[in-house]
Amino acid sequence: MSHVHFPDGRLRLAATLLVSVAAALTQSLASLFAMLFVALLAVVVIAATDKVLLKNIGRRMLRVNGFLIIVWLTSSINWRELIIDETGIRLATQMSLRVNLVTLAASSLLLRMSALDLSRAVVGLGLPAALGALLAQVSRQVSLLSETKTRLERAMRARAYRPVLGFRTIQVSAQMVAWLIIHALAKSERISLGLRSRGMTTRWFPRESTAWRALSKADWSILGAVIVIIGLCLWLPTMEIQL
Amino acid sequence: MHIAEGVLDVSTLLAAAGCTAFGLSIGLRRLTPQTLPTAALFAAVFFVVGTIHIPIGVGSVHLILNGLIGLLLGWLAFPVIFVALALQALLFSFGGFTSLGANTLLMALPAVIAGLSLRPLLQEPSSRTKLLIVGAAAATIGILGATLLAAVMLWSTGGAALSSLIKLFVAAQAPVWLIESIVTALTVGMLGRARPTAFTLGN
Known part of the structure; x- marks a missing residue:
């Protein structure tokens, strides 16, 4: 199996969705910070061997953070009264952490996944x-x-x-x-x-994937690792770490 | 006009995903192995025209053309837009996979409304003026509908805290609407003369 098809596309996509759902569900800044730190670490490790990838991820990060600057400018300050908006700051902080976390996680987990793999x-x-x-x-x-x-x-x-x-x-x-x-x-x-x-029929031919049972432990390990990391990060706020 | 991943809250994402699933189920019933090549090519067109930029001052706007897609495909706009957005999420990180439902809904629903309301006007040979008006109306429904839906989604996530962002977002769509209306009107005019059957697909 080539590196392009490892780990299995379904597991990579499931792991990406899991990170996105966890990021959307949690309100805790500590959990979001922790997940963002792990995602950043993963990207640094992967990008150390691939300069092109680093440039690619950098471009994506610039774009999403350009949008976040507008979010900060419009929601953290009440421009009519020129005062700081606490609710707006909290919302902008959560949004910034979530957007960066999901972009980094998707960039690393869906690395080199083609559109055919996605289908x-x-x-x-x-x-x-x-x-x-x-x-x-x-x-x-x-x-x-x-x-x-x-x-x-x-x-x-x-x-x-x-x-x-x-x-x-x-x-x-x-x-x-x-x-x-x-x-x-x-x-x-x-x-x-x-x-x-060519005598095309009128039914769909499903695209075959490897049977779930036939997937190796190494394939499952990526999803397992993501679940464990998310679990640990979501558990953080219960340890009374204040941010 | 993508809403980035991580911006919307869970309840908004779930509600939008539910509506998109409903639209997709109707659209997929119209997708057969015979209509697949055409739908795929239109999804590719939708993807490619997104890279056409029109300069405005120091920046530029890119074409969305969801109204035109609705005119051409009707309910098939849902699967076509869903797939084009999924590819944009994978290849360029525009939008994302959990916000795919929300982004599909905000572009495809106005497209379907434009298609359902304006396609009957194009089923018989039309004058150039009529084609231009229908094109401009499709773009107006497409862009204003998408803007309205995006504003509602942002409001349901952040309420008053995001009101300034929503106002800025709505104001920023004005030049997009103007340019998109002219482009769609001219495109419908050209297609109506060169390929009048183009508006009967997905019937």
Whole structure:
């Protein structure tokens, strides 16, 4: 089994959801701080061997924290009376910890997971096979349409087009959207004809995953570790650590 | 227009996920192996047009086009938007997996409303003016609906503490609505002339 498929996608997705749910459920700042610290540690360990990954996670963190700055500016101060809003500060603190925790946890737990792995994982976790099939198809079509869009943009640049705020830019953007949709429609007709000519049936073929029992202990260990860490972090407030 | 993971509280997330599950169940009934390639391609279009940016001052806005998706796909907008958002969460950390229900609801519900109310107007050959008006109306329903739903979700999470954020968020959507209305109107106008059958998919 390659490193890309280890640990099992279903368990990684379940672990990510578990962290997100735990973060949403707890109100304790101590628990959130502890979980964020562990997530940060995990990312540092993983990123030590992969500089590209570090850059990728850094970009994601910058984006979510840009939003959090706006949350802090708007909710921590009562701008009419120019006084500090205690409730707003607590809410902004909780939000900041949760957003950073979930972003870090998702970045490390879903590391190198492809869209096809995701489609197999969601069906394995009980979502309808049709949704898995749609997810798998979309991941294939996104790369093809992205190439088409890149080609269009290159052709537009060759004609000295530069996007600026104005009706011309909006008109050109609308033309690009219309062209992408027409391209998609023409392509879907070709795909439908191809599938029909190959005698496509009208039922869904579920994407096979490894049987739960066949998963190794190493696979389960990642989910086990996440459960233990969350349990310990949620238990922290009962130890009367005040933050 | 994504709500980041960790922003909404559990009750809001659960309520939104329940509504999305209902919408998905209706949408998936219309998804057959025959309609799958078209739905997948539209989900890919929705994903790709999200990367088209229109500069405004020092910043830029990106296209959402949920109204257009509703016009083209009707109830299929729910699975299509769900899948596109799941991919954005996986590849770019836009939104997230526990907020996937909330983000799908706020984009797909206005899309379905736009589709149900405006698609009947496009079932027969239409004049260019009619196409432009329908396009602009779809974008208006899509963006204003999404803004309203996001504001309700933020209010139910933070109440008065988030009121300034909500006001800022709503104000920030004004240029998005204006640009999106023009883009959708022109796109519907072009599609209506080049491919009038485009609006009969998912019927």
